[in-house]
Amino acid sequence: MYAYDTYDHAMVNARVAEFRDQVDRRMKGELTEEEFRPLRLMNGLYLQLHAYMLRVAIPYGTLSADQMRKLAHVARRYDKGYGHFTTRQNIQYNWPKLSETPDILQELADVEMHAIQTSGNCIRNVTTDQFAGAAADEVADPRPYAELIRQWSTFHPEFSFLPRKFKIAITGAAQDRAAVKWHDIGLVLKKNETGEIGFEVLAGGGMGRTPVIAKSMRDFLPVPDMLSYLEAMLRVYNEQGRRDNKYKARIKILIDAMGIEEYTRQVNAEWEKIRHVPIDVPEKEVARIKAFFAPPPLAVSADDVAEVTELANANFIFKAWLNNNAGAHKVPGHAHVTISLKPHGGIPGDASDAQMDLVADLADAYSQGEIRVSHEQNLILPHVAKKDLPALWAKLDEAGLGTANAGLLTDIIACPGLDYCALANTRSIPIAQSITERFDDLKRLMDIGPLKIKISGCINSCGHHHAGHIGILGVDRRGDENYQLLLGGSGAEDASKAAILGPGFNEVGIVDAVEKVVAVYLGEREDEESFLNAYRRLGPDVFKEAVYGTD
Amino acid sequence: MVLINLTGIQPTGYTLLADDAQPKEGENVAVSVERLLGENSSFFNTAGGVGAIITTGTAFSDLDRIADKLAFAVIEFPAFGDGRGFSLAVRLRKDFGFKGEIRATGPVIPDQALFLLRAGFDTVEVTTKRKQAFEAALSRFPGFYQSDFGGQTSIAHARHTVEGLGVEGHRKAS
Numbered sequence: 001m002y003a004y005d006t007y008d009h010a011m012v013n014a015r016v017a018e019f020r021d022q023v024d025r026r027m028k029g030e031l032t033e034e035e036f037r038p039l040r041l042m043n044g045l046y047l048q049l050h051a052y053m054l055r056v057a058i059p060y061g062t063l064s065a066d067q068m069r070k071l072a073h074v075a076r077r078y079d080k081g082y083g084h085f086t087t088r089q090n091i092q093y094n095w096p097k098l099s100e101t102p103d104i105l106q107e108l109a110d111v112e113m114h115a116i117q118t119s120g121n122c123i124r125n126v127t128t129d130q131f132a133g134a135a136a137d138e139v140a141d142p143r144p145y146a147e148l149i150r151q152w153s154t155f156h157p158e159f160s161f162l163p164r165k166f167k168i169a170i171t172g173a174a175q176d177r178a179a180v181k182w183h184d185i186g187l188v189l190k191k192n193e194t195g196e197i198g199f200e201v202l203a204g205g206g207m208g209r210t211p212v213i214a215k216s217m218r219d220f221l222p223v224p225d226m227l228s229y230l231e232a233m234l235r236v237y238n239e240q241g242r243r244d245n246k247y248k249a250r251i252k253i254l255i256d257a258m259g260i261e262e263y264t265r266q267v268n269a270e271w272e273k274i275r276h277v278p279i280d281v282p283e284k285e286v287a288r289i290k291a292f293f294a295p296p297p298l299a300v301s302a303d304d305v306a307e308v309t310e311l312a313n314a315n316f317i318f319k320a321w322l323n324n325n326a327g328a329h330k331v332p333g334h335a336h337v338t339i340s341l342k343p344h345g346g347i348p349g350d351a352s353d354a355q356m357d358l359v360a361d362l363a364d365a366y367s368q369g370e371i372r373v374s375h376e377q378n379l380i381l382p383h384v385a386k387k388d389l390p391a392l393w394a395k396l397d398e399a400g401l402g403t404a405n406a407g408l409l410t411d412i413i414a415c416p417g418l419d420y421c422a423l424a425n426t427r428s429i430p431i432a433q434s435i436t437e438r439f440d441d442l443k444r445l446m447d448i449g450p451l452k453i454k455i456s457g458c459i460n461s462c463g464h465h466h467a468g469h470i471g472i473l474g475v476d477r478r479g480d481e482n483y484q485l486l487l488g489g490s491g492a493e494d495a496s497k498a499a500i501l502g503p504g505f506n507e508v509g510i511v512d513a514v515e516k517v518v519a520v521y522l523g524e525r526e527d528e529e530s531f532l533n534a535y536r537r538l539g540p541d542v543f544k545e546a547v548y549g550t551d
Numbered sequence: 552m553v554l555i556n557l558t559g560i561q562p563t564g565y566t567l568l569a570d571d572a573q574p575k576e577g578e579n580v581a582v583s584v585e586r587l588l589g590e591n592s593s594f595f596n597t598a599g600g601v602g603a604i605i606t607t608g609t610a611f612s613d614l615d616r617i618a619d620k621l622a623f624a625v626i627e628f629p630a631f632g633d634g635r636g637f638s639l640a641v642r643l644r645k646d647f648g649f650k651g652e653i654r655a656t657g658p659v660i661p662d663q664a665l666f667l668l669r670a671g672f673d674t675v676e677v678t679t680k681r682k683q684a685f686e687a688a689l690s691r692f693p694g695f696y697q698s699d700f701g702g703q704t705s706i707a708h709a710r711h712t713v714e715g716l717g718v719e720g721h722r723k724a725s
Binding site: 005007010011014015017018021022035038039042121151152154155156157158159160161162163235238239243273274277279281282284285288 | 634635688
């Protein structure tokens with residue numbers, strides 16, 4: 001993991017001091033709320049429906065056990081004993097007191113964390129594959145590049161007041177777990193013919209009210225050119241992105257208007273002018289950062305472990321967890337383990353302080369002290385020896401963290417919705433709870449197989465409904481909460497936009513509709529066909545008939 | 552209004568020239584980019600120093616024809632969040648090698664002081680009420696991750712030199 005040096009420490013400490021001064025000025029009335037607003041937003045502090053909300057960055061989703069303990073401490077000391085892990089690998093606290101937020105930020109700074117650029121029209125937390133550095137299918141670990149981008153984008157003199165927020169995602173594996181095609185910029189690490197590492201560069205993806213899948217603009221960008229190329233991409237956007245309408249200000253709209261060819265031409269022209277200016281960091285710096293992400297010292301061992309097989313044969317729930325929540329590690333004899341934050345009937349992405357402390361302890365005991373946060377709102381122990389899986393599972397299960405549903409229908413992404421959010425039209429969390437209660441049967445879930453449900457409580461689509469195999473969008477219909485059903489989206493390498501099936505439903509009707517859609521799939525699927533593949537083959541009509549009748 | 556001096560440059564005194572007025576001999580005048588694009592060499596020869604009033608809607612390519620004739624530039628921010636002003640300053644320094652004073656006007660906020668300096672601005676016109684906060688903001692951070700037009704080396708580079716950023720950081724605001 002990356003460790004701060006004196007420069008990094010000085011940076012976050014200076015930021016805390018600055019914010020403390022801003023809060024003081026606000027508390028004394030020297031700043032009006034209007035003047036304070038842009039300042040607090042630059043520190044991830046929102047004013048929500050009931051209280052302030054503080055969004056803390058977990059850069060590229062990587063946490064140490066000690067950092068997780070600090071997150072637990074903040075939840076306990078300054079909040080109501082829980083935190084909410086978000087779809088952008090951040091954590092949100094829903095009940096901080098304004099006067100205490102500088103103290104929270106100082107505590108976080110002490111463990112090398114911050115809330116810098118978790119909101120505002122700037123480059124946000126760079127996200128990546130939650131299995132980075134562990135996944136068996138990885139070309140290269142994307143995190144050193146994510147850290148380089150984190151540093152380059154922090155307090156960037158030119159790109160801190162963009163037309164709109166800006167999100168960059170990187171993946172190092174062919175199987176895209178970071179939804180790179182749904183980002184303003186997506187980077188895909190790959191090897192060229194000579195074995196050199198570089199990036200495919202995609203641009204112009206995004207959700208919101210205008211969902212767009214990113215387009216490829218460069219097949220191979222060598223690693224040393226990464227930052228200067230990003231700088232050229234951001235400069236053209238900063239200059240020409242629309243500023244007259246916040247709903248048309250994202251880069252996807254600019255690229256749609258000028259065309260990806262013209263955007264690419266302008267970026268390339270600018271890049272030619274700057275590529276030799278020392279924006280890109282010295283080679284030694286890349287090496288320094290890479291060294292922090294050296295693979296942990298895991299001993300290669302046999303993939304078949306007798307105790308694991310025996311327990312799996314004796315205990316169906318463990319077998320299900322092993323099947324769904326433990327994935328292939330690049331070092332034989334190991335697995336990466338997804339800790340589901342989606343207990344049936346629970347709130348997707350929430351974790352209590354005690355659960356966070358436990359995960360920290362388990363990371364120390366079983367996963368080299370490392371934890372990851374996924375954009376699917378789960379926690380991951382990236383480096384677990386297979387022989388430790390039974391003990392790990394027992395401890396998780398005892399704490400309510402053993403839900404064996406990773407990747408299944410009840411592993412739902414949901415935004416905070418009207419329970420917290422000032423922008424929401426409808427609640428999201430209760431819909432997720434109702435669906436998980438309706439499908440509370442592990443055997444049935446495993447029979448249904450991989451199925452991603454994503455719920456947003458408004459068109460801003462923080463719940464990624466456009467990318468859901470089944471997407472649910474809450475809208476306000478003459479004062480009533482109404483839920484639209486969308487099918488066929490994907491956030492993976494085969495990214496696609498979900499399409500609305502028909503008229504919306506009330507909060508009970510939407511759960512019935514999901515059940516009917518699943519029933520059609522089970523009836524129509526061929527062999528091992530996944531829900532998404534079946535939908536793509538069948539098209540919407542057969543689902544429409546089942547849900548709305550044939551009249 | 553007061554002027555915050557970010558770089559220690561000698562700030563330019565100038566007259567904002569009315570639309571139909573001509574500069575007096577040797578007078579420093581500020582004129583819109585649109586007008587400057589239509590002026591001939593006698594205009595530039597008569598005035599002492601010519602400055603461009605640059606709105607954030609200006610395309611940097613429009614500055615190409617006038618940049619080398621400018622003595623100073625005034626970039627007007629219509630709102631503090633209009634970040635095009637930062638790119639315009641960067642373009643002036645980077646694309647046109649502009650060495651004269653770049654001034655920011657408009658409702659920029661104190662917390663942008665270092666961003667302005669680093670993007671290439673020399674001076675900022677601010678309300679008297681904000682003067683103190685602006686000056687305080689200038690000494691907040693010892694260093695940054697980017698090399699910039701204020702003459703700062705990036706932390707990434709400083710890490711690998713003997714001197715680093717030095718004890719007090721790279722620079723002091725004057």
